[in-house]
Amino acid sequence: MPDKTVKTHCCFCGQQCGVQLKVKENTIVGIEPWYEFPFNRGMLCPKGVKRYLQQAHPDRLLHAYEKDSSSRSGFRKLAYDTAIARVAEAIERIQREHGPNAFALLSGASLTTEKTYLMGKFAHMCLRTSNIDYNSRLCMVSAAAGNKKAFGIDRAANPWSDILSTDVILVAGANVAECAPITTNYIWQAREHGAKIIVVDPRITPLARTCDLFLPIKPGRDAALFNGILQLMIENDWLDHDFIEQHTVGFDALAGLVREWTPRRTAEVTGIAEKTIRQAAELWGTAKKSFLLHARGIEHHSHGVQNVLSTINIVLASGRIGKPGSGYATITGQANGQGGREHGQKCDQLPGGRDLGNAEHRAYVAGVWGMNPDDLPQPGVDAYELMRKAHSGEIRGLLSICFNPVVSLPTTISCGPRSRSSIFSSPSISS
Ligand code: SF4
Incomplete structure (x- = not known):
């Protein structure tokens, strides 16, 4: 029997699911669901279920070590006081x-x-x-830089609860099912209410297998795709002119820039069929409510900031941000990535x-x-x-x-x- 349970977060990934740890004699001996925690309501993914085992795992490093070529492991233990004193001395000497x-x-x-x-x-x-x-x-620093350029702040624009009531979800470069599993539940709940799912990814991810429209993009061509979608939104007037007028700058210049991204050219560059690009632009362009999610798949590039900005462009052109059931977010990876x-x-x-x-x-x-x-x-x-x-x-x-x-x-x-x-x-x- 545990001595107590402690409410905390699973610290494995950026979802930060709520969990209760069972503690006995100051050691974590198990977990309990935390049903009241609003984000995951007691659910955990396989990584979260096993995460507690790390605390008392025999392979866990509990000491400082220094190199020792005479030891079979190549290291020998060192008292922490000694290790800290040596580091402090080295820092002082190097800086002096x-x-x-x-x-x-x-x-x-x-x-x-x-x-x-x-x-x-x-x-x-x-x-x-x-x-x-x-x-x-x-990791996600391209998203941070893109958000700062577009919004003046590096911060998520929406709570996840907005995903639940949206009509169209566009997921770009994010293997949600394997890397952010609890978010999959949000997407599926939205689908239960009739939301359409568009997935942009070079790989057939688990989410891509069940989505409404899959865009199998050539790696590194994301900005081209989103420029092509924006061009179709402009051509078909799937724009929120009031929002663009009141809340954005430089739209005319952007419109001039994406003019060359015709469906044919976008298809050639991205490897996605022209018909599929048109379908995606129409689903996105005509939606009443929409939510765009992306992750490292579009961010881990030498031009990751441009990729991020190209997704933000189609969100801002639609005006569907800062409203219930509509928005945009990057999915955080590591536990405290944000x-x-x-x-x-x-x-x-x-x-x-x-x-x-x-x-x-x-x-x-x-x-x-x-x-x-x-x-x-x-x-x-x-x-x-x-x-x-x-x-x-x-x-x-x-x-x-x-x-x-x-x-x-x-x-x-x-x-x-x-x-x-x-x-x-x-x-x-x-x-
Ligand atoms: S989704 Fe992330 S935070 Fe939640 S249980 Fe899994 S690893 Fe932990």
């Missing part, structure tokens, strides 16, 4: 010899919001280094989505931290550039927490003069 920016941090979106705040504060206030970035750089980037561990941000390059924002945060704004470092570079700087010798030490650069940045981590840098890492807590 090479300046504050010679030390860098890679942080992670599986950390809680409070910890991401601390990582940013540690970098900017304590170490005074510009060089901190985080692993959503390789909160993790808002609190100062992104290379150009301060807590609360404030900008490191904005004098007013700098003054505000410096006031909270009790420091001179001039002592805050300037915006740094992204994680990819940060690794280049490590290999060029500009960065001499790196602290990595909940970021797995060997997997996520293999080409940058495996080349270059590693001997010049010290790398300290901490195991991921939830992935």
Whole structure:
């Protein structure tokens, strides 16, 4: 029998389903559904059901380690006090010899919001280094940048409950059933009420198998498709002129830009049949209520921001956003993908989505931290550039927490003069 149950969230993915942990003698021994939690109402996916097993798993790392070539594993245990003292000494020495920016941090979106705040504060206030970035750089940061450009804020525009009452759901580059399973239930509930489902994906995902219209796009051609859909919306006047007039800028220029994206050209570039593109544009264009969801499939590209903006264009042209049952969202991947980037561990941000390059924002945060704004470092570079700087010798030490650069940045981590840098890492807590 457990001593108690603790209400919390499944920390595996960005859905953050509610769950109750069964705890005995300070160890998690099982889970109970949390039926009252509004998002998932007691449901969990297979990942969430098993997530609690990690806490007491025998493979879990519970100690600090240092390299030891004489040991069979290549490592030996180290007391945490000793490890922390060695890291602190190395940071002090590297910064004294090479300046504050010679030390860098890679942080992670599986950390809680409070910890991401601390990582940013540690970098900017304590170490005074510009060089901190985080692993959503390789995840949904294109969505963040696209949202900021389009809406002025990097924030979800709608609650998930709007999906339930919508008429048309367009899912682009998101394997919802496998990566955000509880959202599948929202989509299916909408379908129960008659909603049509359009899926854009190079792969026949589980959702694609059951959707009303599947657009099997060639990888990397997303902006072309959405430009083609917008062109058909313009041609057929499936537009909300009042909304465009009152809430957008630059529509005429955009209309000029997408004129060349005729159905034929869009079909040639995307590999999708012209007829299917026309069907998708009509379903989307004539809907009374609609919801567009996308994820890493359109964001993980060198032109991911343009892909995101092209989806936002068809949402804004329809005027179906900020209304019940209508909207737009990017599906968060890692547990704290959204909160993790808002609190100062992104290379150009301060807590609360404030900008490191904005004098007013700098003054505000410096006031909270009790420091001179001039002592805050300037915006740094992204994680990819940060690794280049490590290999060029500009960065001499790196602290990595909940970021797995060997997997996520293999080409940058495996080349270059590693001997010049010290790398300290901490195991991921939830992935
Ligand atoms: S959908 Fe995500 S948050 Fe919900 S149970 Fe599954 S892994 Fe956990």
